[in-house]
Amino acid sequence: MPSPVLNAKHISKYYGSGHTKVRAVNDVSLEIQPGELMLIMGPSGSGKTTLLSMLGGLLKPSQGSIEIEGINITQLKESKLPNIRALKIGFIFQTFNLLDALTVEENILFPSQLRADSSGQAKQRANELIQQLKLEHRRRALPQTLSGGEKQRVAIARALINEPKLILADEPTGNLDSQTGQDVMMILHDIAKDHGYAVIMVTHDPRVEDIADRIMWLEDGALRDRKSETHQWARDPVCGMRVDEWKANNKFEYKGEHYVFCSQRCRERFERNPAEYVGIKK
Amino acid sequence: MFHWIWKSLFKQPGSLTGSALGIAFAFILVIFFDAVWQGESEQIIAYPDNVKPDIWVMQSGVSNMHMASSFVWDWKADKIARIPGVKQVTPILYLNNVITAGETKMFAFIVGLLPDAQRAGPWSMSAGRQIKNSGEAVIPDILSNLTGVNIGDQLSITDKTFTVVGLSSGTYSSANAVLFVPFNDLEDILSSTGTYSYLLVDVDDGINAKTLAEQIRYEVDKVNVLLHDEFIRNDFSLARQMGVEVIIIMTVICSVLAALIVAFTSYSLVMSKRQEIVIIKALGAKNRSIFFSVIFQSGLVTMFGFILAVVFAIFIIPSIPMLVPQLTLIVSMSSLLQLGVIAFVVAILGALLPTHLVLRLDPAAAFHV
Numbered sequence: 093m094p095s096p097v098l099n100a101k102h103i104s105k106y107y108g109s110g111h112t113k114v115r116a117v118n119d120v121s122l123e124i125q126p127g128e129l130m131l132i133m134g135p136s137g138s139g140k141t142t143l144l145s146m147l148g149g150l151l152k153p154s155q156g157s158i159e160i161e162g163i164n165i166t167q168l169k170e171s172k173l174p175n176i177r178a179l180k181i182g183f184i185f186q187t188f189n190l191l192d193a194l195t196v197e198e199n200i201l202f203p204s205q206l207r208a209d210s211s212g213q214a215k216q217r218a219n220e221l222i223q224q225l226k227l228e229h230r231r232r233a234l235p236q237t238l239s240g241g242e243k244q245r246v247a248i249a250r251a252l253i254n255e256p257k258l259i260l261a262d263e264p265t266g267n268l269d270s271q272t273g274q275d276v277m278m279i280l281h282d283i284a285k286d287h288g289y290a291v292i293m294v295t296h297d298p299r300v301e302d303i304a305d306r307i308m309w310l311e312d313g314a315l316r317d318r319k320s321e322t323h324q325w326a327r328d329p330v331c332g333m334r335v336d337e338w339k340a341n342n343k344f345e346y347k348g349e350h351y352v353f354c355s356q357r358c359r360e361r362f363e364r365n366p367a368e369y370v371g372i373k374k
Numbered sequence: 375m376f377h378w379i380w381k382s383l384f385k386q387p388g389s390l391t392g393s394a395l396g397i398a399f400a401f402i403l404v405i406f407f408d409a410v411w412q413g414e415s416e417q418i419i420a421y422p423d424n425v426k427p428d429i430w431v432m433q434s435g436v437s438n439m440h441m442a443s444s445f446v447w448d449w450k451a452d453k454i455a456r457i458p459g460v461k462q463v464t465p466i467l468y469l470n471n472v473i474t475a476g477e478t479k480m481f482a483f484i485v486g487l488l489p490d491a492q493r494a495g496p497w498s499m500s501a502g503r504q505i506k507n508s509g510e511a512v513i514p515d516i517l518s519n520l521t522g523v524n525i526g527d528q529l530s531i532t533d534k535t536f537t538v539v540g541l542s543s544g545t546y547s548s549a550n551a552v553l554f555v556p557f558n559d560l561e562d563i564l565s566s567t568g569t570y571s572y573l574l575v576d577v578d579d580g581i582n583a584k585t586l587a588e589q590i591r592y593e594v595d596k597v598n599v600l601l602h603d604e605f606i607r608n609d610f611s612l613a614r615q616m617g618v619e620v621i622i623i624m625t626v627i628c629s630v631l632a633a634l635i636v637a638f639t640s641y642s643l644v645m646s647k648r649q650e651i652v653i654i655k656a657l658g659a660k661n662r663s664i665f666f667s668v669i670f671q672s673g674l675v676t677m678f679g680f681i682l683a684v685v686f687a688i689f690i691i692p693s694i695p696m697l698v699p700q701l702t703l704i705v706s707m708s709s710l711l712q713l714g715v716i717a718f719v720v721a722i723l724g725a726l727l728p729t730h731l732v733l734r735l736d737p738a739a740a741f742h743v
Contacts, residue, residue, distance in 0.1 A: 141741045150656055150738035171660070177737075178658025189653045189740060191378060193385035198377070205375065206658045250657075262741050 095162065096123040097257045097290035098147060103156030105142050105313075116142040117153070118313040126257060129284040129291045131300055134310035140294045141262060143310060147292065148181050148260045149173045161257055178206040182251025182289075184280075186263035188243040190235040190250075196242075197222065197231045200249045207254060214253060221249040225279065241272035248279055252289075259283065261293040265300070271341060274355040277303060278331060299354070302333040329369040330358035346370065375659065375667045382647060383674060389646070390675065393639040397679025398686065400632030401713060405687045407625040408709045413702030417547030418613040419606055421483060424497045424544065427464070427574035428583040430605040434596045438608040439483075440550075441470055445569045450594050454573060457589055459581040464494045465570035467560045473553065475513070475521040475529040482551045484531060486560030486571075494574055495554055501525060502540030505556055511536035512554040514546035516699045531555070532563050548700050549613070629716065636679070636717070637724030640672040644728035647671075651732045656740035661733050668732065672725035673718065680717045684710055 105117040117139045124130050132140050145151035147158060149165045157166045160180050165173065177183075182203075190199045197218060204214035222228055225245040235243060244264060251259055261280060265273030281303045284291045293300065301307055308315050326337040333354040342353035346366045353359040362369055383390050416423075422430070422439050431454060433444040448465070455463045467486030472479050487495050487505065495504055500515045502525045511529065518524055518541050528535050536555055545552040561567060577586050583601055590599045600608070614622075644651075651664060687705045695701050 145738040145741060148656075150736075150740070174655070174658045174660045176658075177656065181658075183656055183740070185653075185740060189656075191382075191650055191653065193381040194378060198381075202378065202654070203657050205377075206660075206663070 094126055096125055096159075097161060098292070099123040099159040100147060101157050103143075103146055103153040103158060105139075105146060105151065106154045115313045117146065117310075119156075120310070120313075120315050121156075122308060122315070124258070124290040124292060126290050127284055127288045128305045129281060129293065129303065131304040131307045132292060132294045132310055133296065133301075133307060138310045139313040140310050142313075144260055144262055144292070144294050148183060149176050174206070178203055179254055180256050180258060182254070182256045182259040184244070184247050184251050184259065184261035184264045186266040188235070188240075188247045188267070190243055190246055192235055195232050195234060196227055196238070196246050199235065199246055200253055202253075203250060204253050217253055217255070218249070221252055225249050239272070240268045241275060244268060244272075244276050245279065248276070248283070252283065257290055259289050259291045261291065261295075263295055264293065265295065265297050271355065273297065274299065274333075275357060277333075278355050278357050281331060299333060299335075302327075303331055326352045328352065328354045328358050330361050333358075375654075375663045376670055378654070379667045379671045380674070382650070383643075383671060389643070390678070393643060393675045394678035394682060396635050396639055397632070397676055397717075398682035400628070400635040401680055401683030401717065402686050403628040404625060404632050404713060405683055405705065405709070406691060406703075407628050408713075409687070409691055409703040409705045410701065411622060411625055412704035412706055412709065414547055414549060415610065415614065416704060417702040418549050419609045420544055420547065421485065421552045422602075422609055423606055425494050425574060426602055427493070428577045428602060429575035429587050429590065430600045430602065431573035431575055431590060431594070432571070432598050432600075434598050436598055437600065438605065438612050439468065439572070440609050440613045442612075443470075444468070444571045445566070446571070446573060446597060448568050448570060450597060451570060451573050453594055454575060454590055457586070457593060459578050459586045459589070460575060461578045461581075462492065462576040464488075464491055464574040464576075466491075466494050466572050466574065467557055467564065467566075467569075468571035469531075469560060469564060470550075471531060471563075473529055473531050473551075475517060475523040476527075478521045480517075480551065481549075482531075482553050484553045484555060484560060486555055486557040488557045491557075493576075496540070496542035496545060496552075498543045500541050500543040502538070504540055505554055506539075508556050508559055509536055510539045510556065512540040512542050513538055514551045514553075515541040515543050516546035517551045519699055534559060534563055546700065547702055632717075633720045633724070636672075636676055636720045637727070639675060639679075640721065640724035641728045643671060643675060644668050644725065644732055648732060648735065652735050652737060652739045655735060655737035664733060665729055668729045669722055669725050673721045676717050676721035676724075680714060683713075 101121050102119050103117060104119050107114045107116060120143060134140050146153045153166060157164055160176060165176055191202060200218045200221060201214055222231055225248060227245055230238060230242055265276055268276060277300050280291055280293065283289045326335050328335050329351050331354060335352045335354050337352050342356055342359040344351050344359055344362060353362065433446055436442050436444040451463050451465050454460060465488060469484045471484060473482045496512050505512055523529055523538060525538050527538050577583050587599045587601055691703055691705050694703055
């Protein structure tokens with residue numbers, strides 16, 4: 093078994109002291125392997141973003157330790173953390189957080205310029221990501237001219253430019269319509285499955301549950317068993333995601349059977365080689 | 375990082391223009407008052423600086439011309455003229471007084487010239503002729519423009535009336551105007567006889583002025599003998615103390631104002647980028663990089679403002695005296711360079727406070743932007 097990309101042990105975050113002490117995150121332990129897609133779910137105010145901030149080296153835990161690729165970031169000096177964030181972690185935000193003045197390509201390249209060993213390879217890598225995420229026609233566009241889905245694809249490319257092993261995504265579909273949200277989820281699914289990134293995603297979106305390897309339920313700062321929810325969904329034969337048959341826009345008939353898909357992307361994959369997916373029990 | 379800062383600035387051309395114009399305005403004020411200061415400083419010593427004898431001789435205890443009174447017996451001029459090495463002695467009578475030209479009363483330096491004086495008169499005439507007879511006067515052309523008193527018109531000094539026969543150029547400053555009248559008339563006004571105010575001494579070719587000055591001091595009692603440069607230095611120094619210091623105070627006030635505008639502009643620019651700075655901190659930008667980027671931004675905007683101010687100084691300020699002839703403005707390259715250095719320092723200082731604030735921003739806030 094490969095060593096975990098991230099290993100957090102008994103991390104807690106307290107604010108205030110004495111009677112006013114608030115436990116935002118309480119004794120949370122988790123680890124994630126390469127290629128794994130983990131969801132952190134929970135009600136608002138449960139501490140999800142605080143946990144994600146600590147895992148990303150943006151916030152120091154009050155207790156516990158966090159190792160990223162074997163480096164204990166809780167013991168590092170404050171001045172060393174930016175380097176860890178730039179090289180080891182890719183961030184994807186709910187509000188995209190693109191830099192307004194920079195073009196799509198420049199936004200994607202931005203983290204590569206924070207590296208001490210910034211080189212021409214970054215440009216090549218940016219080109220690959222632009223193609224992979226279907227942004228060729230928007231390469232020179234400014235963020236304000238992009239759709240929500242395009243913005244999030246740029247943010248994903250930016251998170252991947254330095255090839256970090258760990259991707260932290262905070263509600264990446266929160267500001268997107270359902271179809272675009274499904275596309276973005278599939279991209280995150282693919283970067284974990286096809287490219288071996290460890291992806292931790294904070295989300296409220298129940299559709300993501302099916303493509304996740306693990307789901308953590310955070311409530312009152314502590315990890316608990318995930319609450320079960322009953323859904324009646326049809327399964328996407330490509331990715332295995334449950335899709336609401338009544339609302340699904342992507343449908344396809346093959347050998348007399350009706351199939352529904354979470355996104356156009358999955359439908360296109362299916363259309364290219366249906367035999368690969370038919371008969372596979374997900 | 376620098377690329378981001380550069381593009382961010384040009385992304386909001388209105389904001390950049392506003393900031394640069396604000397800074398330019400402050401610098402223009404500084405350059406303008408400095409130009410007034412330089413111009414008035416030069417103009418207030420225009421008379422001694424233009425007549426430029428090798429040696430000035432005056433009453434003992436007097437060491438300049440501006441607002442001074444000096445009396446030297448006429449026989450001392452004859453004695454100096456006989457000293458070997460003296461080429462020429464030109465005596466003048468001199469009075470600081472208020473003149474009345476038309477409806478205007480103003481302070482003036484009045485120089486009384488002997489009929490046979492070869493020098494010491496107006497060095498440049500813009501109209502009319504030099505004085506020849508009693509009751510005639512040459513006044514500055516700008517004074518003529520301001521008061522409406524032209525050639526053929528009259529003006530008065532104390533109770534004596536003079537007819538303007540010529541207009542001189544380069545003889546006016548807002549602190550004083552230089553008028554030329556016949557020696558006898560000024561003698562009359564002063565009720566003095568047998569005395570001069572200053573002796574303008576020229577030395578023969580090949581004679582060392584310093585050595586000759588020593589000789590005059592040795593041979594002539596109770597006079598002060600100064601080389602031209604020394605005399606000018608004294609005059610300039612006193613003139614500054616008496617009048618130009620007001621301009622210096624104005625210049626200092628404008629400099630402080632400029633510093634505040636630059637500081638405020640830097641602060642506003644940095645604070646407007648606060649959210650994006652949080653994001654780039656989260657992405658892994660180091661505080662040091664952010665610090666230098668913010669300083670770079672502040673320096674860049676200040677530089678734009680400075681360039682605008684210099685363009686204004688070079689192309690607009692020199693034409694202001696055409697509209698306001700009583701102003702003498704001199705924009706010197708050394709002043710602009712000095713201002714450039716000040717601008718750079720002010721830009722850095724102005725960026726320090728906002729930089730300090732943004733460096734303390736919490737990168738975890740990127741999840742809440």
